[in-house]
Amino acid sequence: MxxxxxxxxxxxxxxxxxxxxxxxxxxxxxxxxxxxxxxxxxxxxxxxxxxxxxxxxxxxxxxxxxxxxxxxxxxxxxxxxxxxxxxxxxxxxxxxxxxxxxxxxxxxxxxxxxxxxxxxxxxxxxxxxSSDVARLGRVLAALPRDEAIRRGERAATRPEPHPDAPPTTEEGFDFLASGLLPNLRRAPAPPSFxxxxxxxxxxxxxxxxxxxxxxxxxxxxxxxxxxxxxxxxxxxxxxxxxxxxxxxxxxxxxxxxxxxxxxxxxxxxxxxxxxxxxxxxxxxRRARTEPSDRSDTTTSTREYRHRWVVRGHWRNQWYASRNDHRPIWIEPHLAGPEDAPLLGGDRVNVLRR
Known part of the structure; x- marks a missing residue:
């Protein structure tokens, strides 16, 4: 490039x-x-x-x-x-x-x-x-500029092909050139597509x-x-x-x-x-079963009797250094006491990476 x-x-x-x-x-x-x-x-x-x-x-x-x-x-x-x-x-x-x-x-x-x-x-x-576009582009680039303009002008006077009667390869190229007439007229030479x-x-x-x-x-x-x-x-x-x-x-x-x-x-x-x-x-990185930003110092007075799956989501995190929030991605994880039953019965949730 x-x-x-x-x-x-x-x-x-x-x-x-x-x-x-x-x-x-x-x-x-x-x-x-x-x-x-x-x-x-x-x-x-x-x-x-x-x-x-x-x-x-x-x-x-x-x-x-x-x-x-x-x-x-x-x-x-x-x-x-x-x-x-x-x-x-x-x-x-x-x-x-x-x-x-x-x-x-x-x-x-x-x-x-x-x-x-x-x-x-x-x-x-x-x-x-696509391969078709690349092929037509190579044909266009190989033509002299005046010839490409002439074929485009010729196709511009024709009616568009009917869907039940697709154009030949040559006709298709001429219609392509007609749509590119402004491009052909302003550029010194047509490039390949x-x-x-x-x-x-x-x-x-x-x-x-x-x-x-x-x-x-x-x-x-x-x-x-x-x-x-x-x-x-x-x-x-x-x-x-x-x-x-x-x-x-x-x-x-x-x-x-x-x-x-x-x-x-x-x-x-x-x-x-x-x-x-x-x-x-x-x-x-390898999948986690706990959120990536979990802190062991976090305390809560609420008691949970089940575990549940928390889906991946964005959370706005405050950054004092920039005086603004920044979205951070919270990975899917299990929440709740480790020895508690999982909500949802026998369903198994698997995260594959």
């Missing part, structure tokens, strides 16, 4: 973002980060070129991904603090996409990168395109640290259909990212420093010698 941000050619980040995003995306006027004087694509490309080489790399295991996905469902809006981040500049690679992609021709987002940006913090999302590293940049979420009612917020009002499903998926992903960061700062998480295999280190030394080959592996 670092080599991609430095590549001045057609498949480099600058041309890729210029083609797909352009200097003024449709929603630029609605953003608190960009205004009409900004070249949005160039700004994002430059920021990525500065962030990715110094990003600390994290790999989130399948178990940790599942916990973050589950914990995000009950996480309320939360004002992020700089100390909540596992690193000022970083990249998280999830073992699997934590949130399903409802309608787009991509897998779910499985890589998240972040770093300082205008307005506070910039969070970037990355996902793999998939950068050499295999992931598409799929979005930026600027996040503020101050004067913030909560992130993520309500972004689904007034939407329906595919727009609503995409907005809900984006909201779920943002909550999962935030839940992952919060969980990484707790004792239920195990962190192990690893390094890239020898062959990968050699390739990195050739393509981007300034990039650290280390990665921090984020996983869960």
């Amino acid at each position: 670092t080599a991609w941000t430095r590549d001045p050619g057609p498949d480099g980040a600058a041309n890729w973002l210029q083609f797909f995003l352009g200097p003024q995306p449709d929603h630029a006027t609605e953003s608190r980060v960009f205004d009409r004087a900004d070249d949005v694509a160039a700004t994002i490309a430059g920021t990525l070129a500065a962030q990715l080489p110094v990003a600390e790399l994290f790999y989130v295991s399948s178990d940790m991904t599942e916990l973050a996905r589950h914990a995000a469902t009950t996480l309320t809006d939360y004002r992020l603090h700089p100390e909540d981040l596992p690193a000022p500049v970083g990249m998280m690679v999830y073992a699997e996409p934590p949130v399903a992609n409802p309608v787009d021709h991509h897998d779910g987002v499985s890589i998240v990168s972040w770093g300082p940006g205008r307005g506070g913090l910039w969070v970037h999302r990355w996902q793999r395109p 998939t950068p050499p590293h295999g992931y598409d940049w799929s979005g930026l979420t600027p996040m503020e640290y101050t004067d913030m009612e909560g992130w993520p917020g309500d972004i689904t009002t007034g939407l329906d259909g595919d727009d609503l499903r995409m907005a809900e998926a984006s909201l779920n992903l943002e909550r999962t990212i935030l839940a992952t960061w919060l969980l990484m700062g707790q004792t239920i998480v195990r962190s192990e420093d690893l390094t890239a295999p020898r062959a990968a280190r050699r390739r990195m030394s050739r393509e981007a010698p300034d990039v650290d080959p280390g990665v921090r592996y984020i996983d869960l």
